[in-house]
Amino acid sequence: MMKVNQLAKHQNHNQSSTATQKISTYLTLIVLIVMALAVAALLLAITAYATDVVAAGVLAIIGLIALVLSGFMLYQFRRQTVQLKIEIPKVMTTIECTKCGGKTIREFQRGDYVYKELEPCQKCPETKQMITAIYKEVKEKEKTYEV
Numbered sequence: 001m002m003k004v005n006q007l008a009k010h011q012n013h014n015q016s017s018t019a020t021q022k023i024s025t026y027l028t029l030i031v032l033i034v035m036a037l038a039v040a041a042l043l044l045a046i047t048a049y050a051t052d053v054v055a056a057g058v059l060a061i062i063g064l065i066a067l068v069l070s071g072f073m074l075y076q077f078r079r080q081t082v083q084l085k086i087e088i089p090k091v092m093t094t095i096e097c098t099k100c101g102g103k104t105i106r107e108f109q110r111g112d113y114v115y116k117e118l119e120p121c122q123k124c125p126e127t128k129q130m131i132t133a134i135y136k137e138v139k140e141k142e143k144t145y146e147v
């Protein structure tokens with residue numbers, strides 16, 4: 001259970017989603033290795049069938065179970081990843097002019113950070129605009145959700 005702070009003015013806003021993606025990539029890799037081993041076991045079972053029927057049967061059963069399990073896990077991960085992608089809220093950046101107070105809100109761009117100075121304001125060309133807030137855009141019903 002992870003609570004998402006509605007107006008977190010931090011730069012490490014998307015750390016949790018990146019971590020989740022890393023974990024799922026890691027797990028997918030493990031599942032693929034298990035899958036490869038399962039296929040190897042099945043191939044061994046085919047070659048062993050001529051000499052030792054019992055060993056071939058055991059290998060075939062192990063291979064099939066591993067294949068079914070890894071396939072099922074892969075399917076579950078895919079579904080979770082899709083759900084996560086949908087639930088990730090947009091990150092917004094608020095830009096303010098320090099002189100006239102004019103606010104602009106746009107989507108977060110790489111390299112944005114709070115107090116970063118940007119191009120001058122349209123009304124007052126001598127004053128630079130500044131990033132005053134970076135936050136996740138959270139819908140009312142999605143204040144908390146499970147990861």
Ligand SMILES: [Zn+2]
Nearest residue numbers: 097100121124
């Ligand atoms: Zn201004």
